[in-house]
Amino acid sequence: MTHPVPPAVADVLLAEILGRPTAHGLLGSLCDSVGGRPAGSDRAAAAEAWAHGLLAGWGLADVRYDPFEITAWTRGSLTAEVVAPSPWPLSALAHGNCPRSADLTGPVVDVGHAEPADWARLGDAVRGAVALADEDASAGVRVRHRSEKLAAAVAHGAAALLIHSRDAGNIARTGVCADGEAAIPSLGISFEDGQRLKRLLDAGTVPIAHVATTNTFASRTTRTVLADLPGTERPDEIVLAGAHLDSWDVAQGATDNGLGSAIVLETARVLALLHAAGIRPRRTLRFALWAAEEIGLLGSHRYVDAHGAALPLHVGVMNFDMTGDPYGYWTPGHAPNRLLGALADQLAPLGMRRAFDDKAGLHSDHEPFMLAGVPVVGLKAVLPPEVGRYYHGFGDTFDKVAVAPFARAACVGAHTLWALADAPNRPLPHLPPGDVRAMLERADLIEALQVAGYHGPAMRMSATRP
Numbered sequence: 085m086t087h088p089v090p091p092a093v094a095d096v097l098l099a100e101i102l103g104r105p106t107a108h109g110l111l112g113s114l115c116d117s118v119g120g121r122p123a124g125s126d127r128a129a130a131a132e133a134w135a136h137g138l139l140a141g142w143g144l145a146d147v148r149y150d151p152f153e154i155t156a157w158t159r160g161s162l163t164a165e166v167v168a169p170s171p172w173p174l175s176a177l178a179h180g181n182c183p184r185s186a187d188l189t190g191p192v193v194d195v196g197h198a199e200p201a202d203w204a205r206l207g208d209a210v211r212g213a214v215a216l217a218d219e220d221a222s223a224g225v226r227v228r229h230r231s232e233k234l235a236a237a238v239a240h241g242a243a244a245l246l247i248h249s250r251d252a253g254n255i256a257r258t259g260v261c262a263d264g265e266a267a268i269p270s271l272g273i274s275f276e277d278g279q280r281l282k283r284l285l286d287a288g289t290v291p292i293a294h295v296a297t298t299n300t301f302a303s304r305t306t307r308t309v310l311a312d313l314p315g316t317e318r319p320d321e322i323v324l325a326g327a328h329l330d331s332w333d334v335a336q337g338a339t340d341n342g343l344g345s346a347i348v349l350e351t352a353r354v355l356a357l358l359h360a361a362g363i364r365p366r367r368t369l370r371f372a373l374w375a376a377e378e379i380g381l382l383g384s385h386r387y388v389d390a391h392g393a394a395l396p397l398h399v400g401v402m403n404f405d406m407t408g409d410p411y412g413y414w415t416p417g418h419a420p421n422r423l424l425g426a427l428a429d430q431l432a433p434l435g436m437r438r439a440f441d442d443k444a445g446l447h448s449d450h451e452p453f454m455l456a457g458v459p460v461v462g463l464k465a466v467l468p469p470e471v472g473r474y475y476h477g478f479g480d481t482f483d484k485v486a487v488a489p490f491a492r493a494a495c496v497g498a499h500t501l502w503a504l505a506d507a508p509n510r511p512l513p514h515l516p517p518g519d520v521r522a523m524l525e526r527a528d529l530i531e532a533l534q535v536a537g538y539h540g541p542a543m544r545m546s547a548t549r550p
């Protein structure tokens with residue numbers, strides 16, 4: 085197979101993105117001038133206007149907002165401390181959608197990975213206690229999302245949940261913990277605090293913890309930003325590139341997900357240059373800066389709901405979320421693809437190889453499209469541990485976003501978007517509901533979807549389930 089991206093296109097993509105990675109510097113300005121961007125906040129609105137202005141200035145077509153109402157959670161006061169046997173304050177952050185008000189004191193119980201076997205082992209010992217979990221999982225078992233761990237803690241009668249970080253360095257992490265207001269407080273605490281609590285428990289001492297918090301919920305407006313580059317032969321068919329622009333409030337939202345947003349903007353900038361020069365693929369390229377991802381993928385779910393009749397015309401969706409240095413392709417539910425294999429060969433000088441993964445995953449804006457059967461093409465990539473460890477914490481700042489891997493990811497992304505949009509035939513088929521359901525079952529994701537409040541179209545059960 086010849087190179088999927090012709091030299092006239094590849095030369096521009098390589099020269100512009102590797103030689104002039106413009107969106108990287110623009111992200112630095114956003115991080116320093118706006119910072120964290122919780123959905124529905126004034127800072128989120130400023131970021132949305134920033135992205136809209138860039139896309140319009142680069143000459144994309146139909147640059148527009150998709151506004152919608154959300155229930156926005158705002159962090160308030162938090163006291164998290166051990167009061168006995170020896171008092172100390174915990175390094176802690178309330179998880180998003182933590183209750184409006186709570187004030188409780190209880191014994192700490194170690195629930196390990198918060199897996200079913202942990203709850204069964206502890207039985208009634210969890211009732212009325214402050215459950216202490218980690219961020220990990222048993223060998224060979226899927227890591228449960230914090231919302232799943234909280235749902236289990238509530239079901240077993242815990243008074244609160246503490247999830248300690250896996251990373252040392254006094255790092256506490258936030259993140260949404262429930263679909264709507266949580267029933268009990270859920271906090272991220274530091275690795276060091278978690279280890280201290282476990283040492284006390286192992287020594288036969290039961291620590292007593294006190295948690296008091298107040299938070300607010302309010303109706304707010306937030307906006308996804310959309311823009312197009314119309315195709316030539318098949319303008320009704322769409323290849324979409326998206327990333328969420330919102331972030332948590334405690335830092336700058338640099339790697340999560342200013343990085344992904346900047347990759348999408350960089351691909352839009354350079355593909356718009358080609359478009360202006362009359363070099364255009366067969367299909368329309370659409371770019372999305374999603375709103376409200378951090379509180380439930382609300383912007384991308386809204387798009388999928390609104391475009392239900394047009395989803396069969398969506399040929400492929402790429403999602404960029406904390407995207408590191410790329411080396412392969414992730415196509416959930418799809419076997420290795422001939423087009424992407426040839427593209428990996430073409431992009432070998434950038435570090436790409438024929439590394440494929442088809443296992444389903446959740447908790448980012450590809451999810452609504454994947455559930456609807458739309459082909460998802462993601463990048464398998466490496467984000468260095470010294471960078472990823474700060475996500476959802478105070479250290480997620482622009483200095484963590486290195487320019488070289490950013491440029492490689494944007495360059496691979498732009499080539500991939502072009503190849504998908506210009507392929508003579510659709511590279512990947514849509515999956516019917518039964519195949520989607522089977523894919524989710526293979527990855528053990530049904531319970532995770534239910535806990536997250538999935539309200540989309542019913543998926544047919546596979547033959548292995550009643």
